[in-house]
Amino acid sequence: MSIDARAIAFRRFGLGARPGDLDKPGGDLTGELLADASAAMAPAALAALADSPSLYAELFGYQMDKKAARLANAGAGMETMAQQMQAMPETPRPGAAVDMAQATGRLPPPGPHQPVTAVPPPPNPVQESVVAELGARLTLARQAGIGFGERLALFWANHFTVAGTEGRVRIVAGAFEREAIRPHLNGSFHDMLAAAESHPAMIFYLNNENSMGPNSQAGKRQSKGLNENLAREILELHTVGVDGGYTQADVTSFARAITGWSFTGKNGRDGVPGTFTFRPNMHEPGPQHVLGRDYPQAGQDQGQAVLADLARNIKTAQHIAFKLVRHFIADDPPPAAVAAVAVAFDRSNGSLPAIHEALLRTEAAFTAPPLKLRPPVEFVLASVRALEADLEPPRLHRALILLGQQPYMAPSPQGWSDDSKAWLAPDSIRTRLEFANLLAQKVGGAHPVERAKGVLGGLLTEETASTIERAETTEQALALFLMSPEFQRR
Amino acid sequence: MPQNLDFSRCRLADCENLSRRTFLGFSTAFAASMLMPYRSSLAGMRDPRFLFVILRGALDGISAVMPVGDPDFAKVREGFMDDVRQAGAPLPLDSMFALNPAMKTLAELYARKQATLVHAVCTPYRDRSHFDGQEVLESGLPNVTHGDSGWLNRALAGLPVSAATPKDRQGLAVGPTVPLVLRGDLPVMSWSPEHLRQSTPDTIARLLSLYQARDPALAEALQQAGTIAKETQMNAAMAGNGSKPAVMMTGDMRMASSVPTPPARGLDAMLAVADGAARLLVRPDGPRIAALSIDGWDTHADEKPGTGRLGKLLGLLDQLFDHLHKGLEPVWNDTVIVAATEFGRTVHINGTAGTDHGTGTIAFLLGGAIKGGQVIADWPGLADKSLFDGRDLKPTTDLRAVLKPVLTDHLGLDPRLINARVFPDSVAVAGLRNLLG
Numbered sequence: 057m058s059i060d061a062r063a064i065a066f067r068r069f070g071l072g073a074r075p076g077d078l079d080k081p082g083g084d085l086t087g088e089l090l091a092d093a094s095a096a097m098a099p100a101a102l103a104a105l106a107d108s109p110s111l112y113a114e115l116f117g118y119q120m121d122k123k124a125a126r127l128a129n130a131g132a133g134m135e136t137m138a139q140q141m142q143a144m145p146e147t148p149r150p151g152a153a154v155d156m157a158q159a160t161g162r163l164p165p166p167g168p169h170q171p172v173t174a175v176p177p178p179p180n181p182v183q184e185s186v187v188a189e190l191g192a193r194l195t196l197a198r199q200a201g202i203g204f205g206e207r208l209a210l211f212w213a214n215h216f217t218v219a220g221t222e223g224r225v226r227i228v229a230g231a232f233e234r235e236a237i238r239p240h241l242n243g244s245f246h247d248m249l250a251a252a253e254s255h256p257a258m259i260f261y262l263n264n265e266n267s268m269g270p271n272s273q274a275g276k277r278q279s280k281g282l283n284e285n286l287a288r289e290i291l292e293l294h295t296v297g298v299d300g301g302y303t304q305a306d307v308t309s310f311a312r313a314i315t316g317w318s319f320t321g322k323n324g325r326d327g328v329p330g331t332f333t334f335r336p337n338m339h340e341p342g343p344q345h346v347l348g349r350d351y352p353q354a355g356q357d358q359g360q361a362v363l364a365d366l367a368r369n370i371k372t373a374q375h376i377a378f379k380l381v382r383h384f385i386a387d388d389p390p391p392a393a394v395a396a397v398a399v400a401f402d403r404s405n406g407s408l409p410a411i412h413e414a415l416l417r418t419e420a421a422f423t424a425p426p427l428k429l430r431p432p433v434e435f436v437l438a439s440v441r442a443l444e445a446d447l448e449p450p451r452l453h454r455a456l457i458l459l460g461q462q463p464y465m466a467p468s469p470q471g472w473s474d475d476s477k478a479w480l481a482p483d484s485i486r487t488r489l490e491f492a493n494l495l496a497q498k499v500g501g502a503h504p505v506e507r508a509k510g511v512l513g514g515l516l517t518e519e520t521a522s523t524i525e526r527a528e529t530t531e532q533a534l535a536l537f538l539m540s541p542e543f544q545r546r
Numbered sequence: 547m548p549q550n551l552d553f554s555r556c557r558l559a560d561c562e563n564l565s566r567r568t569f570l571g572f573s574t575a576f577a578a579s580m581l582m583p584y585r586s587s588l589a590g591m592r593d594p595r596f597l598f599v600i601l602r603g604a605l606d607g608i609s610a611v612m613p614v615g616d617p618d619f620a621k622v623r624e625g626f627m628d629d630v631r632q633a634g635a636p637l638p639l640d641s642m643f644a645l646n647p648a649m650k651t652l653a654e655l656y657a658r659k660q661a662t663l664v665h666a667v668c669t670p671y672r673d674r675s676h677f678d679g680q681e682v683l684e685s686g687l688p689n690v691t692h693g694d695s696g697w698l699n700r701a702l703a704g705l706p707v708s709a710a711t712p713k714d715r716q717g718l719a720v721g722p723t724v725p726l727v728l729r730g731d732l733p734v735m736s737w738s739p740e741h742l743r744q745s746t747p748d749t750i751a752r753l754l755s756l757y758q759a760r761d762p763a764l765a766e767a768l769q770q771a772g773t774i775a776k777e778t779q780m781n782a783a784m785a786g787n788g789s790k791p792a793v794m795m796t797g798d799m800r801m802a803s804s805v806p807t808p809p810a811r812g813l814d815a816m817l818a819v820a821d822g823a824a825r826l827l828v829r830p831d832g833p834r835i836a837a838l839s840i841d842g843w844d845t846h847a848d849e850k851p852g853t854g855r856l857g858k859l860l861g862l863l864d865q866l867f868d869h870l871h872k873g874l875e876p877v878w879n880d881t882v883i884v885a886a887t888e889f890g891r892t893v894h895i896n897g898t899a900g901t902d903h904g905t906g907t908i909a910f911l912l913g914g915a916i917k918g919g920q921v922i923a924d925w926p927g928l929a930d931k932s933l934f935d936g937r938d939l940k941p942t943t944d945l946r947a948v949l950k951p952v953l954t955d956h957l958g959l960d961p962r963l964i965n966a967r968v969f970p971d972s973v974a975v976a977g978l979r980n981l982l983g
Contacts, residue, residue, distance in 0.1 A: 262846075263846040263847040263898055263900070266847065266897065266898045267897055267898060268897055270897075275897070279625075280897045280898065280899075281896060281897025282896060282897045283846055283847060283896050283897050283898040283900065283902065284896070284902050284903075285844075285846040285847075285902065288674070288675075288902075288903070292675050292677075298673075298675045298677070298678055298690075304674070304935060307674075467602070467841050468602070468603070468676060468677070468841070468844075469676075470676070470677050477694060477729065478724075480724075480763060480764075480767055481719065481721075481724045481736045481767065482735060482736045482766075482767045482768070482769075482770035482771035483719075483721075483736040483737055483738050483771055484736075485764065485767040485768050485771055486768070486771040489749070489750070489753065489768075493749065517760060519756055519759045519760050520756060520760070523752060523753075523755075523756045526752075527752065528748065532748075532749050532752070535749060536749065536752060536753055536756065539753050540756060540760075541756070541757065541760045541761035541764055544761075544764065545761075
């Protein structure tokens with residue numbers, strides 16, 4: 057039997073097939089995948105979500121309401137330790153003891169258990185925005201064709217990770233993906249890089265908002281100065297990579313070049329509140345020298361010039377190529393595939409459609425064995441598509457917490473691991489089974505083998521088909537299907 | 547002693563057919579054995595436990611253990627001192643060092659000679675990437691190789707054979723993923739507290755047979771999970787259930803009854819992790835070596851080592867130590883806990899009231915097997931000329947020198963194996979003396 061390229065496309069480059077998807081005529085698969093990427097740039101399902109300035113307006117208002125409520129309740133009781141801890145940076149695996157039955161809707165969520173206060177605290181817009189963003193993406197995942205565009209959005213948003221519990225990062229983490237990532241899926245890497253590094257979510261996440269040159273006007277007045285976090289991670293994670301040949305001096309110099317890249321506060325003095333702003337009085341004056349090049353430019357142009365060169369750097373092309381191949385094709389990327397994607401990056405000056413097309417056209421794209429374990433977010437979305445299941449956004453959110461991939465909560469700026477071994481913990485396989493079980497019990501329905509054939513096509517093995525066939529109940533059959541190696545791996 | 551009660555109930559999980567009468571007898575005998583010092587009860591045989599706590603994000607060592615006797619400390623950290631004082635007076639350790647006021651449990655253990663601090667320590671890694679730094683911390687190799695084998699997994703291979711615990715159940719990853727330090731050739735168990743076990747054994751058996759036919763790696767993972775599933779299900783079913791033995795129910799009833807507490811977050815979740823890890827480690831047939839991680843130490847801005855972000859994190863770590871100490875009480879005399887981070891932070895405060903990636907930092911050692919009450923440091927000083935690269939605390943002790951005696955003297959590994967396999971290319975790094983009691 058010949059390989060089922062269409063089924064591979066759905067599984068490796070998309071969000072998995074729904075029943076019926078594989079019956080459509082084959083035709084130009086690469087063209088269909090690339091069209092999918094275009095469709096993900098500004099999809100209708102995301103149109104209703106608020107933009108960053110509106111979200112920040114909500115956050116500012118919430119903080120004021122909260123303060124007012126706290127003042128009104130002054131003396132009524134201190135903040136509990138638990139509340140204080142919630143405001144802290146993430147401790148490992150938060151959201152802990154939420155249970156999978158609640159996550160999939162078989163039990164009602166637990167009631168609130170906050171201490172009783174005279175004035176109830178205002179609803180938290182951060183949590184609301186996360187669930188709204190997630191809900192819209194669930195809709196998108198259902199509507200998407202093959203789902204390559206959604207996968208690219210996940211990949212690039214993870215490459216430019218913004219994450220964590222901090223309200224001013226978290227409330228716009230979804231907006232970041234809509235504003236800095238998706239619009240550039242058919243553009244250039246440079247444009248995406250420039251948009252990502254100047255988005256308020258990134259400015260806050262990597263602490264650049266108050267970084268100031270020691271010799272800037274503000275720096276001379278105050279005893280404050282440089283914070284090199286953003287500069288270091290741009291080099292190490294977003295562009296040339298840790299082996300990109302930079303030194304501590306390059307990091308410091310680049311950090312000076314982007315001093316003043318900041319954020320407009322709620323007073324609106326420097327522009328629309330909740331947007332990027334450049335603060336000349338915080339910018340380190342004078343030329344900078346990064347990776348062997350001089351940057352005599354003044355002001356914001358200086359940092360932009362460094363970013364433009366980084367986007368053209370051959371090390372960046374190689375780093376991005378490696379990550380794309382590792383994410384989509386194999387934990388140990390075939391060198392030929394990496395080289396082909398890097399060449400496409402270099403020759404096209406970082407044109408993302410050209411890079412994505414090169415990825416799809418590498419020999420390994422359709423021939424590499426399916427050894428990568430789907431990360432939780434892919435597993436969950438593919439399960440929902442395969443079973444055509446209903447899953448309310450808050451429950452999807454809980455499920456992802458339990459599976460170890462809470463949205464916008466990657467443990468570090470490096471993002472979620474692209475190495476499937478990281479997801480192959482005994483405990484997490486059992487948790488996947490709990491999810492599969494409960495989703496299957498929600499859905500039910502007949503003919504599980506037909507469904508498996510419809511979703512996996514020629515990739516369904518004899519062993520899995522007969523395991524499904526012999527199951528005791530439809531629910532058990534569907535759970536076994538979702539847990540089968542050919543559904544778990546891609 | 548609730549820990550003991552929990553413990554005896556956990557044991558019951560393996561003996562579901564025991565009658566209540568047998569259970570009582572069993573638990574009484576067991577409680578009696580607990581009253582005797584652990585070592586003497588085993589007639590001199592040691593049964594060591596080791597827990598490695600990875601502090602991810604690079605901990606600011608001189609905020610945790612403050613070199614208050616160094617005349618430059620007050621100068622370089624002037625900007626933090628008001629905040630620290632607000633949290634309380636630093637807890638004096640010796641004439642040179644004082645502990646962050648958030649770490650009261652650790653100070654107490656130190657006073658009881660069950661905790662030791664090693665300062666100006668670092669892995670052999672000398673760049674400043676978190677991810678590469680953590681890789682070196684966990685791989686045990688002198689440089690970055692992007693391999694998939696951790697030193698603790700390789701150490702497991704050399705662990706003296708235990709009568710009660712088979713080889714593939716000696717290592718435990720606490721959390722939903724297995725950290726690199728425990729990854730490698732030997733299978734390890736993993737456990738995290740938040741999951742509800744609900745699949746029927748029948749579904750698991752069917753899935754396992756499919757995996758065995760098609761996918762050995764998934765089969766192994768599922769099998770490993772199976773061996774500890776009983777334990778966790780038990781914990782869930784038992785929690786908040788008084789002293790009654792578990793009653794297994796079916797379907798929705800069982801699910802409803804096994805949701806014991808409201809969702810835990812932050813601190814509660816972390817302490818649940820500590821309690822669960824301790825419960826598994828004290829079991830005679832449980833794992834001997836475990837690893838867990840705490841994230842969030844990357845304090846680039848608004849570090850506030852007293853009342854703010856770092857102060858709270860150190861307080862969390864201290865509570866974690868407290869829970870581990872209490873949970874591991876029955877085996878505490880045979881326990882070593884090491885908490886270490888990938889590197890330290892800059893000595894000077896940066897422009898945003900935080901610190902950037904540095905080098906030398908602190909390592910915490912605690913447990914009854916530790917020769918406690920010491921701060922071990924070849925102190926390099928904080929004057930500008932003494933700093934590594936002109937900015938970081940100079941590393942004067944290799945972290946492997948701290949870990950080697952734990953592996954040899956505590957866990958009984960052959961020193962030759964350590965230089966050959968666990969920490970390759972480390973012959974020149976001599977283990978610290980006087981670390982273990």
